[in-house]
Amino acid sequence: MSFDKGFCRVAGCKRPRVYRLYCHAHYRRVRLYGNPFAPRVKSGYERIDPVARFWPKVDRSGSCWIWKRPGAFTSGGYGRFWDGDKFVPAHRFAYELQCGQVSLGMELDHLCRNRACVRPDHLEAVTHAENMHRADIALGIRSTMTICKRGHEMT
Numbered sequence: 001m002s003f004d005k006g007f008c009r010v011a012g013c014k015r016p017r018v019y020r021l022y023c024h025a026h027y028r029r030v031r032l033y034g035n036p037f038a039p040r041v042k043s044g045y046e047r048i049d050p051v052a053r054f055w056p057k058v059d060r061s062g063s064c065w066i067w068k069r070p071g072a073f074t075s076g077g078y079g080r081f082w083d084g085d086k087f088v089p090a091h092r093f094a095y096e097l098q099c100g101q102v103s104l105g106m107e108l109d110h111l112c113r114n115r116a117c118v119r120p121d122h123l124e125a126v127t128h129a130e131n132m133h134r135a136d137i138a139l140g141i142r143s144t145m146t147i148c149k150r151g152h153e154m155t
Contacts, residue, residue, distance in 0.1 A: 050084050057070070057090075064114050095108055109130070
């Protein structure tokens with residue numbers, strides 16, 4: 001059996017060898033289950049439907065549907081939600097539940113300007129350039145600028 005000296009002995013695993021002949025993840029599975037290919041799910045763990053976990057974290061009492069604690073937030077104030085595989089923006093999860101996938105190259109713009117809002121009616125799929133243009137207008141940046149950073153007149 002041949003394998004690179006510094007890598008895990010499991011075929012196809014490119015992680016560095018840490019314990020015995022395995023990477024950390026495969027060694028843990030060997031230690032716990034006796035098999036490096038054992039599933040990563042804990043025994044007795046029942047996966048709850050992400051949609052059922054999502055809606056209790058939303059306050060739908062006002063015009064904006066607010067992502068509330070104990071839900072996670074980013075440093076920028078956007079809600080974060082674990083969909084079972086990865087963290088996704090909470091507003092994107094809600095939008096895709098009701099409106100379908102967001103097209104490639106598009107991002108969601110909060111029309112209400114509330115970053116914690118997850119209401120699909122308050123979201124619109126736009127290009128990044130359009131989203132930044134709307135943000136500048138909302139913050140009043142462009143309205144006060146008369147000359148660009150290179151000295152040209154703003155038109």
